[in-house]
Amino acid sequence: MTRYQHLAALLAQRIEQGLYQTGERLPSVRTLSQEHGVSISTVQQAYHVLESQQLILPQPRFGYYVAPRKAHPPVPGLTRPAQRPVEIS
16 A cells, blocks of 8 residues: 555544544645645645545535535335235145
8 A cells, every 4th residue: 555545544534433534624735745744746646536526525625624515315114015824834
């Protein structure tokens, strides 16, 4: 796994765990670069991966924000056919 993939997976996990809430601004590219000891282009690639997964949204000149989660359709209830007594011979 490359560095940017590892960073993208880490950030995705934090979003899924709720450490970053919907609409919350993510750390800047420079901040993440310094915190994780990677280049700015590595962070940009990681953010691009998260953007393609629709987990984050870019706001030009303002940074990256956690995207609203798509509501999952409700799970349909399970149905069973009516059970009738069966004669066994």
